[in-house]
Every structure is written in C-alpha cells, then in structure tokens.
Amino acid sequence: MAHLFQVDRVKLLCSCGILKPITAIYLCRHCLKLRCGNCVSHEVDTLFCPNCLENMPSTEARLKKNRCGNCFDCPSCSHTLVTRATSVQTTAPDDPSKTLARKVYYLACTRCRWTSRDVGLKDQTVASGGWGEQDNEHYRFLQSLMEHYRALAQAEKLEREKKRSAHRKSSYLALSDKYSLPSLLGRKSLTPLSPYAPKGDSSQLSEMTPLEASEEVEGLPDNIFTEELILSSVTTMEQRIASPEWQPEDVGQLYPLRKHILPKRSLRCRHCEHNLSKPEYNPSSIKFKIQLGAFYHVPEVRLVRGVVLKSGVETSVQVSLCNPTPHDITLALLPFVPEAYMEAQQKEEGSEGSLVAPGGLVRVVDIPREKPDVELSGDVALPQGTLVLAARDDTAEYDDHDAASTFKDDPQVVAWRRANKVGVNLLVTPHPGAERVRVGLMMRYDYTNTVATATEARIVTLNVPIIIDVGAVSEQG
Ligand SMILES: [Zn+2]
Ligand SMILES: [Zn+2]
Ligand SMILES: [Zn+2]
C-alpha cells in the first residue's frame, strides 16, 4: 500500500467544493467560510530574488524579464551557481618580463560540478555583475512583435476608454494591462483617458506582415549519420527548455541561467475582499502581517494510526483533534450527508449574492464552484455528545498537571486527552466492494472570532466538512 501522509488522508471541503488539506486552506473571519487557493484572488506584493533577496518593483522586473541581474542557476542541474575566486598569472602591462597574480572569478555549481569554464566562458575580473547577456539571434524580430502588440493593446485600450466614458466608473482592475502597457510604452501612455490616439500607432500596426507557414523544413545536418553519438554530450529536454531562446543541443553550449525572481503573494477573499494572507514586505522576512490559515483557526483532525479494514466489518479508528486557538473549543462530530450538504450549499449560494447591497463598495466576484468530490465508501459511527478541546497553551508540554482531571469527559466520547489534544474513536464500516475507505463527518465547533474591529470576542458556530481516507480494505475480508 502506498504510504499516504496526513495531508492526503484528512481533507477539508472548501466552500468552493474542492477538498484540501488543512495546510492549504484558509478561514475567512469575515465570511466565516473556508477558502482555498482556487477561490481567493492572488495578488503580487513584492518581487524578489530568492538567492540574494533583492526586491525590485514590477516595472524593473518586467524589463529584466523577471530574472535577477546577479544570481545564476546552473544550466546543467538548475541548482544555484556560486562565484569562485582564483588567481591567475598574467604579465605586468609595464614590464613584460614580470608576472603578476590577478584575482579572477568564475561560476561553479556545487551540486553537479559544472563551471562556467567548462563552456569556455572567460573568467571575470569582478565578483558580480560582469556576466553579459547572451545574444539572441531573433531579438530584433521578437522586439518588433512586442512593439506591434503594444500598439495593438494601446488601440484596444483607447477603444475601451471611449466606450466607458458613457458610464464613468473606473475600476483599478480594468487598468491592468495585457502587454505591459504603461510601464514599457513610455509615459505618454499614462494618460489613457485621452480620446486621441498617439501618433504613429496606426503605422506600427500596418508594418507587420504575418508569417507564412512553409512545407519545407531544414534537413538534418550531414554528420548526424556519420558521427558517433556521445549521449553525455547531448542536453536533456529540461536543460534545453530552461533557456527557450537558444535551446542548446550540446552541453558545451550551456550558458548560466539568470535566476527567476519570485513573488510574495497576498491572498484576498473574493467575496468580502478582506486579506486572508499578507506577507511582510521585506523579502528576508518569513513572517506574515495577516495569516488566516485554517491551521490556526480550525481544530486539526489526524488519523492516529493505520488499521486493518475488512469489508463489511466495523472497525475502531482513532483520530486526534487538536485545538490551535487560545480559547477552549466545544466540539461535536456530526454525520456528513453529501446530498444534504450540497443542497444547503446551493441554497446558500442564492442568498450569498444578495448579502452585499448593489452599488456598495464591495465588489462581489463569482467564486468558481466545483462539483464536490464527496464519494464516500464507508459508514462511520460517531461518538454522541460534545467534547471540550482545551485552549492551546505553549507551556503545557512542560507541565505535569494532568488535563484529563479538569474536564469531565465521557469515556464513550474521549479516548484520551493531552494538553490541547483529544483522541476520539470512530467506528468505520467499509461499504461492500470498496477498495479504499473514505468517510465523511461534519465537525461543528464554537469558534471565538477575534476580528480586530470587534470590541469583544464573538463566538460563532462553524461547520467544517471533513473527508477522511481511512485506508485500504484488506483482501481477505
Ligand atoms: Zn475553495
Ligand atoms: Zn539575486
Ligand atoms: Zn549543476
């Protein structure tokens, strides 16, 4: 049986209908709904190089083709290249009979031992910034294409502006440019509301002649049948695609790759527009200003250990529940009925749209809803009644005090209790014929909502649908 991690075993059903592990899901504290990467809007906050951590504005990043100017990746294995220094003997410029030691630098990969010397690149006399760009033979053609599309986009944009002038309602999102308009076309394009097209646009548009496809393709080189093929000197597909402009076929043509820059993203609830995740601006910081990961707000369910399941036989499966919040949580496990859940979702969908008054500041965007994958292949008998999950206490692990005595637990419900964790036994019966057993349950709990604007903590009841992959059914059932 393939080993599955907890994140593959226990999944939460997002409000959009996608199953996600608790580590990949968020809880919007304003809508009180689960949200995942599929149903939030992603915004780029900062662009930075993951190696030197230099951040740059988006216009600069575009000009640099989203690559760092100083850091390189190995063209052979894509690991980060390091600069190595060595000294070479050169003749002194004023006296040819004397030799001088000079420090030079080259790039080397600490993983696969590739160096820039392997491909005959000249050593640099400066430690960084000396490596030039490789010339692309199609540069001019690509540039003219870019120009053409910019002009085209400009024309399209003016057209749009004209149409919009009837009902003047500007949205900053509509200004998002398709072909990097405002930044690259120069400042003149920053006056998009002008109804007059800049001069020269139409001429640029007419310059392009579409390319024609030809039946003839270049033949193979003559030596391909005569020369012995040395596989180690042929580049792999990954190596070729890593530099799409050149696509080197021979390892001798590999050239250091400028490192891709990465974005720091913030996530926004599409329904209420509140941030669900917002990182610190500084690239070297791994902290967040806002982090509403479900991991911090929803009790985590884990399978305690694997069990042997037999078709039609009721088996006890233990799960643990862990409270990540600093408040005690009262929790109940309820049966999850996919049909009833979907019906309730559909009803809610209708009412959700009318929550926000038309003309309000909040822009309601339709959240793409997926058909939930909630095929269950087992029945589960859940413990009746409620249980209390103790608040998370970071000092609890140093404490010998037995938490079990503080809570009057029903032994029918709670199997064990340790600090903010509780073990619960579920009785799982696989459906006949099922190979893997998936059961669903609804976790109902009291969530203490501490939205910053609220003067006091509000307690709301949340229902979180959870699908658990209990395991495979053993053959001899
Ligand atoms: Zn979602
Ligand atoms: Zn860098
Ligand atoms: Zn390498």
Ligand SMILES: [Zn+2]
């Ligand atoms: Zn929201």
